[in-house]
Amino acid sequence: MRVYFVPIFILLSLLAACAPAEIAGPSLATQGAEPATATPLRFTGGGLVFVLESPAEGAVVRQPQVLLRGTVNAEAVLSIDEQIYLLPAGQPFEVPVPLLEGPNALGIVVSDYEGNVIEFVLTVIYEP
Protein backbone atom coordinates (compact mmCIF):
# COMPACT_ATOMS: atom_id res chain seq x y z
CA MET A 1 0.00 0.00 0.00
CA ARG A 2 2.81 2.37 0.90
CA VAL A 3 4.25 1.91 -2.55
CA TYR A 4 1.39 4.01 -3.96
CA PHE A 5 2.19 6.91 -1.68
CA VAL A 6 5.75 7.18 -2.89
CA PRO A 7 5.11 8.33 -6.51
CA ILE A 8 2.36 10.65 -5.28
CA PHE A 9 4.72 12.19 -2.77
CA ILE A 10 7.43 12.59 -5.41
CA LEU A 11 4.97 14.24 -7.78
CA LEU A 12 3.76 16.68 -5.13
CA SER A 13 7.34 17.52 -4.18
CA LEU A 14 8.21 18.36 -7.76
CA LEU A 15 5.11 20.49 -8.19
CA ALA A 16 5.81 22.38 -5.00
CA ALA A 17 9.36 23.03 -6.12
CA CYS A 18 8.50 24.14 -9.65
CA ALA A 19 5.54 26.39 -8.95
CA PRO A 20 7.37 29.22 -7.19
CA ALA A 21 10.21 29.01 -9.67
CA GLU A 22 7.85 29.76 -12.52
CA ILE A 23 6.50 32.79 -10.72
CA ALA A 24 9.74 34.27 -9.47
CA GLY A 25 12.04 33.37 -12.31
CA PRO A 26 12.92 35.63 -15.22
CA SER A 27 10.45 35.85 -18.04
CA LEU A 28 12.01 35.82 -21.46
CA ALA A 29 8.97 37.58 -22.83
CA THR A 30 9.43 40.60 -20.64
CA GLN A 31 13.19 40.77 -20.26
CA GLY A 32 14.61 43.72 -22.07
CA ALA A 33 11.18 45.17 -22.72
CA GLU A 34 9.92 47.62 -20.17
CA PRO A 35 11.03 47.83 -16.58
CA ALA A 36 8.70 47.14 -13.71
CA THR A 37 8.66 49.32 -10.65
CA ALA A 38 9.93 47.76 -7.47
CA THR A 39 6.89 49.21 -5.73
CA PRO A 40 3.85 50.35 -7.70
CA LEU A 41 2.99 54.01 -7.23
CA ARG A 42 -0.53 54.58 -5.91
CA PHE A 43 -2.33 57.85 -6.48
CA THR A 44 -5.72 58.83 -5.18
CA GLY A 45 -8.00 61.73 -5.97
CA GLY A 46 -11.48 61.68 -4.48
CA GLY A 47 -12.83 58.23 -5.30
CA LEU A 48 -10.34 57.73 -8.10
CA VAL A 49 -7.45 55.34 -7.50
CA PHE A 50 -4.68 55.06 -10.06
CA VAL A 51 -1.88 52.54 -9.64
CA LEU A 52 1.21 52.92 -11.80
CA GLU A 53 3.04 49.62 -12.11
CA SER A 54 5.75 50.87 -14.45
CA PRO A 55 7.96 52.63 -15.28
CA ALA A 56 9.51 53.80 -12.04
CA GLU A 57 10.24 57.44 -11.42
CA GLY A 58 13.70 58.16 -12.81
CA ALA A 59 13.86 54.91 -14.74
CA VAL A 60 16.53 54.66 -17.41
CA VAL A 61 15.45 52.75 -20.49
CA ARG A 62 17.23 51.71 -23.66
CA GLN A 63 14.33 51.96 -26.07
CA PRO A 64 12.83 55.17 -27.52
CA GLN A 65 9.49 54.13 -26.09
CA VAL A 66 8.28 53.06 -22.70
CA LEU A 67 5.10 51.20 -21.80
CA LEU A 68 3.04 52.84 -19.11
CA ARG A 69 1.35 50.04 -17.16
CA GLY A 70 -1.14 50.18 -14.38
CA THR A 71 -4.74 49.97 -13.26
CA VAL A 72 -7.48 52.39 -12.41
CA ASN A 73 -10.57 51.65 -10.35
CA ALA A 74 -13.07 53.44 -12.58
CA GLU A 75 -13.51 54.21 -16.25
CA ALA A 76 -11.15 57.07 -16.82
CA VAL A 77 -9.46 59.36 -19.28
CA LEU A 78 -5.67 59.31 -19.37
CA SER A 79 -3.64 61.98 -21.09
CA ILE A 80 0.11 61.94 -21.45
CA ASP A 81 1.22 65.17 -22.99
CA GLU A 82 -0.71 65.17 -26.28
CA GLN A 83 -1.89 61.57 -26.20
CA ILE A 84 -5.36 60.66 -24.92
CA TYR A 85 -6.52 57.19 -23.87
CA LEU A 86 -9.74 55.78 -22.43
CA LEU A 87 -9.04 53.35 -19.61
CA PRO A 88 -11.34 50.52 -18.54
CA ALA A 89 -12.31 50.15 -14.89
CA GLY A 90 -10.43 47.61 -12.82
CA GLN A 91 -8.43 46.14 -15.67
CA PRO A 92 -4.72 46.38 -16.32
CA PHE A 93 -3.78 48.76 -19.10
CA GLU A 94 -0.60 49.54 -20.95
CA VAL A 95 -0.03 52.44 -23.28
CA PRO A 96 3.09 53.24 -25.30
CA VAL A 97 4.81 56.54 -24.66
CA PRO A 98 7.43 57.78 -27.12
CA LEU A 99 10.60 59.18 -25.59
CA LEU A 100 13.20 61.68 -26.69
CA GLU A 101 16.84 60.97 -26.00
CA GLY A 102 17.77 62.08 -22.52
CA PRO A 103 15.42 62.96 -19.66
CA ASN A 104 11.70 63.08 -20.43
CA ALA A 105 9.19 64.78 -18.14
CA LEU A 106 5.89 63.02 -18.83
CA GLY A 107 2.88 65.05 -17.76
CA ILE A 108 0.23 62.52 -16.75
CA VAL A 109 -3.38 63.38 -15.99
CA VAL A 110 -6.06 60.83 -15.12
CA SER A 111 -9.71 61.72 -14.52
CA ASP A 112 -12.88 59.74 -14.03
CA TYR A 113 -16.33 60.67 -15.22
CA GLU A 114 -17.21 62.11 -11.80
CA GLY A 115 -14.61 64.80 -12.20
CA ASN A 116 -11.98 63.37 -9.86
CA VAL A 117 -8.53 64.18 -11.20
CA ILE A 118 -5.04 62.86 -10.52
CA GLU A 119 -2.05 64.54 -12.08
CA PHE A 120 1.67 64.12 -11.74
CA VAL A 121 4.90 64.35 -13.68
CA LEU A 122 6.96 61.22 -14.25
CA THR A 123 10.59 61.39 -15.32
CA VAL A 124 11.97 58.69 -17.60
CA ILE A 125 15.44 58.79 -19.11
CA TYR A 126 16.12 57.33 -22.51
CA GLU A 127 19.72 56.36 -23.01
CA PRO A 128 20.28 54.57 -26.33
Add this chain to the structure above:
Amino acid sequence: MKKNWLLVVLGVLFVVSLAATQVLAGPEDDSLYRRTPDRTPAARATENAERRATQGRGNGQGQGNGNPQGERVNFRGIVVSADAASLTVTVEDGAAVTVALTAETRIRVPTLGGEATAASLQPGLQVQIQAVRGEDGALIARAVQVIPGQPVQTHRVGTVTDYQPGVSITIADAAGKTYTYRLSEETRILPAERADSLQAGARVTVIAPRDVTSTGWTAQGIVIHPDAGAPQP
Protein backbone atom coordinates in the same frame (compact mmCIF):
# COMPACT_ATOMS: atom_id res chain seq x y z
CA MET B 1 15.70 -2.84 1.56
CA LYS B 2 13.37 -1.57 -1.11
CA LYS B 3 11.92 0.90 1.42
CA ASN B 4 15.34 2.35 2.14
CA TRP B 5 15.99 2.95 -1.54
CA LEU B 6 12.75 4.81 -1.87
CA LEU B 7 13.68 7.06 1.06
CA VAL B 8 17.04 7.79 -0.54
CA VAL B 9 15.37 8.67 -3.84
CA LEU B 10 12.94 10.96 -2.04
CA GLY B 11 15.74 12.76 -0.26
CA VAL B 12 17.67 13.30 -3.49
CA LEU B 13 14.57 14.65 -5.22
CA PHE B 14 13.98 17.13 -2.42
CA VAL B 15 17.51 18.45 -2.60
CA VAL B 16 17.41 18.75 -6.39
CA SER B 17 14.02 20.49 -6.27
CA LEU B 18 15.15 23.02 -3.70
CA ALA B 19 18.31 23.77 -5.65
CA ALA B 20 16.34 24.26 -8.86
CA THR B 21 13.98 26.65 -7.09
CA GLN B 22 16.82 28.81 -5.88
CA VAL B 23 18.53 28.91 -9.28
CA LEU B 24 15.40 29.68 -11.28
CA ALA B 25 14.22 32.29 -8.83
CA GLY B 26 17.45 34.26 -9.07
CA PRO B 27 17.52 37.97 -9.83
CA GLU B 28 16.43 39.15 -13.24
CA ASP B 29 18.84 40.71 -15.66
CA ASP B 30 18.54 44.41 -15.01
CA SER B 31 21.18 45.54 -17.46
CA LEU B 32 18.49 47.22 -19.56
CA TYR B 33 16.93 48.99 -16.65
CA ARG B 34 19.07 51.12 -14.41
CA ARG B 35 17.83 53.47 -11.78
CA THR B 36 19.35 56.83 -11.15
CA PRO B 37 22.50 56.21 -9.14
CA ASP B 38 22.01 56.28 -5.39
CA ARG B 39 25.11 58.36 -4.85
CA THR B 40 24.72 62.02 -5.55
CA PRO B 41 26.93 63.75 -8.12
CA ALA B 42 28.52 65.70 -5.30
CA ALA B 43 29.44 62.49 -3.56
CA ARG B 44 30.75 61.08 -6.81
CA ALA B 45 32.74 64.23 -7.51
CA THR B 46 34.29 64.01 -4.08
CA GLU B 47 35.00 60.35 -4.58
CA ASN B 48 36.55 61.08 -7.96
CA ALA B 49 38.71 63.85 -6.57
CA GLU B 50 39.87 61.55 -3.82
CA ARG B 51 40.62 58.82 -6.32
CA ARG B 52 42.66 61.18 -8.48
CA ALA B 53 44.50 62.42 -5.46
CA THR B 54 45.51 58.91 -4.57
CA GLN B 55 46.56 57.95 -8.07
CA GLY B 56 49.92 59.62 -7.69
CA ARG B 57 51.39 62.56 -9.46
CA GLY B 58 52.49 62.53 -13.07
CA ASN B 59 49.94 59.97 -13.99
CA GLY B 60 48.57 61.97 -16.88
CA GLN B 61 44.91 61.25 -17.48
CA GLY B 62 44.79 58.47 -14.98
CA GLN B 63 44.13 55.89 -17.63
CA GLY B 64 44.14 52.38 -16.39
CA ASN B 65 43.35 53.49 -12.87
CA GLY B 66 39.59 53.29 -13.07
CA ASN B 67 39.13 56.83 -14.41
CA PRO B 68 35.40 57.08 -14.99
CA GLN B 69 35.81 59.23 -18.11
CA GLY B 70 32.74 58.82 -20.26
CA GLU B 71 30.67 57.65 -17.32
CA ARG B 72 27.04 58.70 -17.65
CA VAL B 73 25.44 60.36 -14.68
CA ASN B 74 21.75 61.18 -14.25
CA PHE B 75 20.61 63.39 -11.42
CA ARG B 76 18.02 65.94 -10.42
CA GLY B 77 18.51 69.33 -8.87
CA ILE B 78 17.25 72.86 -8.41
CA VAL B 79 18.76 75.52 -10.64
CA VAL B 80 20.95 78.00 -8.78
CA SER B 81 22.44 79.75 -11.78
CA ALA B 82 22.99 79.21 -15.46
CA ASP B 83 24.79 80.86 -18.32
CA ALA B 84 25.76 79.78 -21.79
CA ALA B 85 28.68 77.70 -20.52
CA SER B 86 27.57 76.20 -17.24
CA LEU B 87 24.68 75.24 -15.03
CA THR B 88 24.84 75.02 -11.25
CA VAL B 89 22.20 73.15 -9.29
CA THR B 90 21.71 72.04 -5.74
CA VAL B 91 21.09 68.33 -5.38
CA GLU B 92 19.16 66.38 -2.79
CA ASP B 93 21.81 66.54 -0.08
CA GLY B 94 22.16 70.29 -0.52
CA ALA B 95 25.48 70.17 -2.33
CA ALA B 96 26.03 72.43 -5.33
CA VAL B 97 26.99 70.71 -8.54
CA THR B 98 28.13 72.48 -11.69
CA VAL B 99 27.91 70.95 -15.13
CA ALA B 100 29.26 72.37 -18.35
CA LEU B 101 26.83 73.34 -21.08
CA THR B 102 27.91 73.00 -24.68
CA ALA B 103 26.38 73.68 -28.07
CA GLU B 104 25.35 70.01 -28.12
CA THR B 105 23.51 70.14 -24.80
CA ARG B 106 19.79 69.61 -25.36
CA ILE B 107 17.71 71.88 -23.15
CA ARG B 108 14.01 71.14 -22.91
CA VAL B 109 11.32 73.14 -21.19
CA PRO B 110 7.80 71.68 -21.56
CA THR B 111 6.14 75.02 -22.22
CA LEU B 112 8.78 76.23 -24.69
CA GLY B 113 9.06 73.29 -27.04
CA GLY B 114 12.30 73.49 -29.03
CA GLU B 115 12.97 77.12 -28.18
CA ALA B 116 14.58 76.57 -24.82
CA THR B 117 18.09 77.83 -24.17
CA ALA B 118 20.37 78.19 -21.17
CA ALA B 119 18.60 81.46 -20.47
CA SER B 120 15.42 79.44 -19.94
CA LEU B 121 17.00 77.74 -16.92
CA GLN B 122 15.81 80.18 -14.32
CA PRO B 123 16.83 79.83 -10.65
CA GLY B 124 14.39 77.71 -8.69
CA LEU B 125 13.42 75.44 -11.55
CA GLN B 126 13.71 71.73 -10.97
CA VAL B 127 15.75 70.00 -13.64
CA GLN B 128 16.78 66.47 -14.55
CA ILE B 129 20.31 66.40 -15.95
CA GLN B 130 21.91 63.74 -18.07
CA ALA B 131 25.66 64.28 -18.02
CA VAL B 132 28.83 62.54 -19.02
CA ARG B 133 32.13 62.77 -17.21
CA GLY B 134 34.95 64.40 -19.16
CA GLU B 135 38.65 63.65 -19.14
CA ASP B 136 39.26 65.84 -16.10
CA GLY B 137 36.38 64.34 -14.19
CA ALA B 138 34.15 67.36 -14.77
CA LEU B 139 30.54 66.80 -15.73
CA ILE B 140 29.36 67.83 -19.19
CA ALA B 141 25.61 68.05 -19.67
CA ARG B 142 24.20 66.15 -22.61
CA ALA B 143 20.59 67.02 -21.81
CA VAL B 144 18.75 69.17 -19.33
CA GLN B 145 15.02 68.68 -18.85
CA VAL B 146 12.98 71.11 -16.79
CA ILE B 147 10.55 69.19 -14.59
CA PRO B 148 7.30 71.13 -14.33
CA GLY B 149 5.44 71.15 -11.06
CA GLN B 150 2.37 69.84 -12.82
CA PRO B 151 1.45 68.57 -16.27
CA VAL B 152 1.03 71.16 -18.97
CA GLN B 153 -2.45 69.90 -19.77
CA THR B 154 -5.57 69.71 -17.65
CA HIS B 155 -8.86 67.79 -17.58
CA ARG B 156 -12.21 69.36 -16.89
CA VAL B 157 -15.44 67.40 -16.52
CA GLY B 158 -18.79 69.02 -17.11
CA THR B 159 -22.04 69.18 -18.99
CA VAL B 160 -22.11 70.72 -22.44
CA THR B 161 -24.10 73.95 -22.48
CA ASP B 162 -23.15 74.99 -25.98
CA TYR B 163 -21.43 73.22 -28.83
CA GLN B 164 -20.47 74.75 -32.17
CA PRO B 165 -18.77 71.98 -34.19
CA GLY B 166 -15.30 73.01 -35.27
CA VAL B 167 -15.59 76.31 -33.44
CA SER B 168 -16.14 76.06 -29.70
CA ILE B 169 -17.58 74.10 -26.82
CA THR B 170 -18.82 75.42 -23.50
CA ILE B 171 -19.26 73.23 -20.45
CA ALA B 172 -20.52 73.81 -16.93
CA ASP B 173 -18.76 71.96 -14.11
CA ALA B 174 -20.37 70.56 -10.96
CA ALA B 175 -20.20 73.97 -9.30
CA GLY B 176 -21.96 75.59 -12.23
CA LYS B 177 -18.89 77.45 -13.45
CA THR B 178 -18.67 77.61 -17.22
CA TYR B 179 -15.63 77.17 -19.41
CA THR B 180 -15.38 77.80 -23.13
CA TYR B 181 -12.79 76.13 -25.32
CA ARG B 182 -11.94 76.75 -28.91
CA LEU B 183 -11.94 73.78 -31.24
CA SER B 184 -9.46 73.12 -34.04
CA GLU B 185 -8.88 70.48 -36.66
CA GLU B 186 -6.54 68.78 -34.19
CA THR B 187 -9.19 68.51 -31.48
CA ARG B 188 -9.95 64.82 -31.01
CA ILE B 189 -13.45 63.63 -30.16
CA LEU B 190 -13.48 60.29 -28.35
CA PRO B 191 -14.75 57.68 -28.59
CA ALA B 192 -15.62 57.95 -32.26
CA GLU B 193 -18.80 55.87 -31.85
CA ARG B 194 -20.25 58.45 -29.46
CA ALA B 195 -19.37 61.50 -31.56
CA ASP B 196 -23.02 61.89 -32.55
CA SER B 197 -23.90 62.32 -28.87
CA LEU B 198 -21.83 65.45 -28.57
CA GLN B 199 -24.42 68.12 -28.07
CA ALA B 200 -25.86 70.29 -25.29
CA GLY B 201 -26.63 68.17 -22.26
CA ALA B 202 -23.88 65.62 -22.88
CA ARG B 203 -21.40 64.86 -20.12
CA VAL B 204 -17.82 65.27 -21.31
CA THR B 205 -14.22 65.58 -20.26
CA VAL B 206 -12.29 68.31 -22.02
CA ILE B 207 -8.51 67.99 -22.25
CA ALA B 208 -6.77 71.29 -22.84
CA PRO B 209 -3.50 73.09 -22.14
CA ARG B 210 -3.31 74.53 -18.66
CA ASP B 211 -2.04 77.87 -19.93
CA VAL B 212 -4.72 80.50 -20.16
CA THR B 213 -4.47 83.04 -22.93
CA SER B 214 -6.54 86.11 -23.62
CA THR B 215 -8.47 84.20 -26.23
CA GLY B 216 -9.21 81.20 -24.04
CA TRP B 217 -8.20 77.55 -24.27
CA THR B 218 -8.05 75.35 -27.33
CA ALA B 219 -9.26 71.85 -26.57
CA GLN B 220 -6.88 69.02 -27.38
CA GLY B 221 -9.59 66.43 -26.91
CA ILE B 222 -13.19 65.87 -25.86
CA VAL B 223 -14.20 62.58 -24.31
CA ILE B 224 -17.93 61.89 -24.33
CA HIS B 225 -19.08 59.94 -21.30
CA PRO B 226 -21.16 56.77 -21.65
CA ASP B 227 -24.10 58.44 -19.93
CA ALA B 228 -24.00 61.25 -22.42
CA GLY B 229 -27.23 62.66 -21.07
CA ALA B 230 -30.38 63.68 -22.79
CA PRO B 231 -30.07 66.48 -25.29
CA GLN B 232 -31.60 69.74 -24.26
CA PRO B 233 -34.55 70.98 -26.25
